[in-house]
Amino acid sequence: MNRTYSGKLLVIFYLCLCAIGGVAMALLYDDSCQQDGGLHFLFAKWAWTHHGLFVGVWSRPLFTTIYAIPALIGYRAARIFTVIVCLNIAWQTYKLASDLKIDRSPIAILFVWLQPSFFLFSADNLTEPIFALVFVIALRLHLSGHKNAGMFVASLMILARPEGFFLGVLWGIWILRDAWKDSLGELKAFATNAGRASLLASGGLIWWLAALLITGDPLFIKNNWPPNWPMTGTIYGAAGLIAYPIRLPEIVGPFLLPLFIYGLVTLIRRRQLGTITSSFLLFFILHTFLRAFGLLGSAGYPRYLVAISPAIALITLTGWNKLADLFSGMTRWIAISCAVVILALSGYINFVYADGAEWSRDAVAINQLHQWFTDNPQPVNKLIFSEPYSCIIFNRDPWENISFTLNRDVDLKILAESPPGTLVVWDEKVGPKWYGLRAEDFEAAGFSRMYSKSFVLRGRILDRSWFGFGGPRHQTFYLLYKKGV
Incomplete structure (x- = not known):
């Protein structure tokens, strides 16, 4: 050869x-x-x-x-x-x-x-x-x-x-x-x-x-x-x-x-x-x-x-x-x-x-939320989300999401004015960190909690943390919905 x-x-x-x-x-x-x-x-x-x-x-x-x-x-x-x-x-x-x-x-x-x-x-x-x-x-x-x-x-x-x-x-x-x-x-x-x-x-x-x-x-x-x-x-x-x-x-x-x-x-x-x-x-x-x-x-x-x-x-x-x-x-x-x-x-x-890259594991939780919503559907006119994967899996136009201003009062006012049929997929980590809002803020703005679940998302190789790297990701996701008057 x-x-x-x-x-x-x-x-x-x-x-x-x-x-x-x-x-x-x-x-x-x-x-x-x-x-x-x-x-x-x-x-x-x-x-x-x-x-x-x-x-x-x-x-x-x-x-x-x-x-x-x-x-x-x-x-x-x-x-x-x-x-x-x-x-x-x-x-x-x-x-x-x-x-x-x-x-x-x-x-x-x-x-x-x-x-x-x-x-x-x-x-x-x-x-x-x-x-x-x-x-x-x-x-x-x-x-x-x-x-x-x-x-x-x-x-x-x-x-x-x-x-x-x-x-x-x-x-x-x-x-x-x-x-x-x-x-x-x-x-x-x-x-x-x-x-x-x-x-x-x-x-x-x-x-x-x-x-x-x-x-x-x-x-x-x-x-x-x-x-x-x-x-x-x-x-x-x-x-x-x-x-x-x-x-x-x-x-x-x-x-x-x-x-x-x-x-x-x-x-x-x-x-x-x-x-x-x-x-x-x-x-x-x-x-x-x-x-x-x-x-x-x-x-x-x-x-x-x-x-x-x-x-x-x-x-x-x-x-x-x-x-x-x-x-x-x-x-x-x-x-x-x-x-x-x-x-x-x-x-x-x-x-x-x-x-050890934890964020990718959130998809497991979002998939479960999507399956729950598929089994318990509601008409959706608009989607608000904290993570882009939610928009992908729900197959919605990302321009439906509100333009968060990071001004809490302004954002809460925008949420309160959201039309009936608005669905929210939110989480306990990215949402509060990036936008300063929690699920409770959506509820205060007139949304009802449809479903929530806490997850312990583990890696496929690293089941525990080594020197601060890897380990389980503790995350909670919420489905919230604004009903018609």
Whole structure:
């Protein structure tokens, strides 16, 4: 068996392993571990009704456009679609490693999926995987010499996430640097070559034009900017400069982190793969500062770094190769055994990490409430909900939900004015934390409690808490209803 054929078999084997893991995530857990996953699904599904969602700042134009059709099939179908997206990210990362002639390139596939945050959201409806796919495709085009095509694809990153603006600036620096080298110091030639960088504005121009055509508002993007994304201010708190560094194990993987650091130091010292290392450093430093000072509504989630998961994988692969070279004199079966143990432990940790994400378990309770309501139906004219999954499972338009002001008196007045036939699906954790309202407040506003139940929602792997991680989630859900006079 020749090396090329063996390498192809490894690629297929690794992709199949990852596919099994991704599909398992989609089937084992009915909902996202963060509320944003359900919201983005609702944005994509209902964009056909509320067309502004196709160009909304929070709904993310690229994500909503790509997911608009899968979302019509159903929530789980859209999540399986994300698995396919993530498999493509891993494939493109492997191809990039091959393009760069990095040894052991097939294992780059595993180093993408063994990132805990990547795995956690590999069957979710969040925007980071779409960003990562655009990023790695653009990077392949750029590094293969197709720089104009690479810039156009890179310009689409801003349609997936705001970080696309910052990475676009970095991309422009790469282009200007190369233009200066190609011009041999001649300003006229430099200006001609540098002018190509304007292609990086293509995505923003497409967004603005689409928003104008759909909404008729030339300032739609500015006017649609979410109020909880202030340029200054600390709506989610200011966590300090160590918030992201201490969460690197969740981003890279606890067992792979030493390899990643080794690879990063090696590449920086040797000035190799500058586009890869600078992309990671930009994201990491950017989010470290945004979280440290609470800017742009940064919540400090490790998942933000999923957007550059291909870069993380290639840096880890570099560290892996360097370590393999150091232990090249080791007996082959011992070396293979050590590698398998590291990879297997990393895979197991991923499942433990995903299983410990408590929010996804609320879907079990909401499913039971939905079944109870199906058995005891009432006419519903409007749905108010604390968690997006309730809106998904009850198949209602999310725009029926009231726009909570976080002003208790104003919100209670709005609730009191809700029409007959309004159904409320509320909980004891998310509702009070996000909106400052409990089930008793709805009752005071004229709603009747139809059904309530307390749950102890346990993980499939971690039945108890370990060092504050995982363990049972104690939750209570309510069905409330406003009857006619």
